[in-house]
Amino acid sequence: MLNGLEEKVNFSANLNYNLLLCYISFMDLNFNRKLAIGYKSGSQISRVVTEDWVEHNMFCPICGARILNHYEANKPVADFFCDECKSDFELKSKESKNANIGNKITDGAYATMIDRITSLKNPHLFVMTYYNWAVNNLLIIPNYFFVPDIIEKRQPLKETARRAGWIGCNIEIGKIPDSGKIFIIKNSQQEDKFKVIDLYQRTLTLQTKRIENRGWLLDVLKCVERIPTDNFKLDDVYVFAKELKRKHPDNNYVHDKIRQQLQYLRDKGFIKFTSRGHYQKI
Numbered sequence: 001m002l003n004g005l006e007e008k009v010n011f012s013a014n015l016n017y018n019l020l021l022c023y024i025s026f027m028d029l030n031f032n033r034k035l036a037i038g039y040k041s042g043s044q045i046s047r048v049v050t051e052d053w054v055e056h057n058m059f060c061p062i063c064g065a066r067i068l069n070h071y072e073a074n075k076p077v078a079d080f081f082c083d084e085c086k087s088d089f090e091l092k093s094k095e096s097k098n099a100n101i102g103n104k105i106t107d108g109a110y111a112t113m114i115d116r117i118t119s120l121k122n123p124h125l126f127v128m129t130y131y132n133w134a135v136n137n138l139l140i141i142p143n144y145f146f147v148p149d150i151i152e153k154r155q156p157l158k159e160t161a162r163r164a165g166w167i168g169c170n171i172e173i174g175k176i177p178d179s180g181k182i183f184i185i186k187n188s189q190q191e192d193k194f195k196v197i198d199l200y201q202r203t204l205t206l207q208t209k210r211i212e213n214r215g216w217l218l219d220v221l222k223c224v225e226r227i228p229t230d231n232f233k234l235d236d237v238y239v240f241a242k243e244l245k246r247k248h249p250d251n252n253y254v255h256d257k258i259r260q261q262l263q264y265l266r267d268k269g270f271i272k273f274t275s276r277g278h279y280q281k282i
């Protein structure tokens with residue numbers, strides 16, 4: 001009799017535990033509309049509801065910690081941090097009816113952005129698109145995918161503006177290799193949490209200490225991704241030599257540099273050398 005009862009209690013405890021796990025891994029994609037009450041400006045409403053959503057739904061895509069913490073408002077370094085792995089995150093969001101991320105995302109001051117990137121101190125970036133009070137895309141771009149080349153300088157604000165002369169920037173996310181855009185939610189579908197963490201871990205090898213090295217590595221990776229087939233030849237990458245020369249005008253040995261970067265990409269597990277001058281994407 002007692003054993004039966006114990007079994008029942010254990011079964012119920014396990015069930016609750018499993019239900020709890022299901023609950024933890026399930027994200028509610030809807031924003032809390034009540035938070036918009038009292039705000040008039042669209043951009044303020046957007047900031048309040050999207051930041052609230054991240055705070056209540058987002059895990060740390062780097063270490064898997066269950067929650068992210070919100071920095072106090074207007075903290076210049078970032079919007080969120082993970083208490084466990086100490087990573088910082090910035091959130092940029094925009095409305096998009098057809099869940100189109102686009103190629104550019106508006107960010108803050110140009111000079112601050114360049115300074116953060118060159119000193120390797122920029123936070124990881126969350127890019128969110130939403131429509132009708134719900135998230136339809138969320139992706140993370142690890143901070144080591146940022147190079148000055150992807151930061152576009154905007155026109156200074158006009159004389160008549162409150163902050164006349166201020167120069168903002170756009171992040172040209174279209175220039176970032178696909179490996180650096182890790183989806184957490186794609187077209188309103190949540191990706192598996194462990195897949196997200198795995199994909200992040202895979203890109204860790206692309207971290208470099210010097211910003212110049214980072215530029216070359218990411219540029220060649222982006223070229224490799226643009227080759228439509230998985231198997232490719234050295235000549236298929238040399239096609240991009242002129243374009244790479246324009247980006248790195250000081251380098252007179254672009255072909256050598258390409259071969260060197262392909263070796264790095266092989267060592268970092270992004271491509272395989274199949275035979276002399278022949279490669280395969282992994």
Ligand SMILES: [Zn+2]
Binds near residue numbers: 060062064
């Ligand atoms: Zn973490």
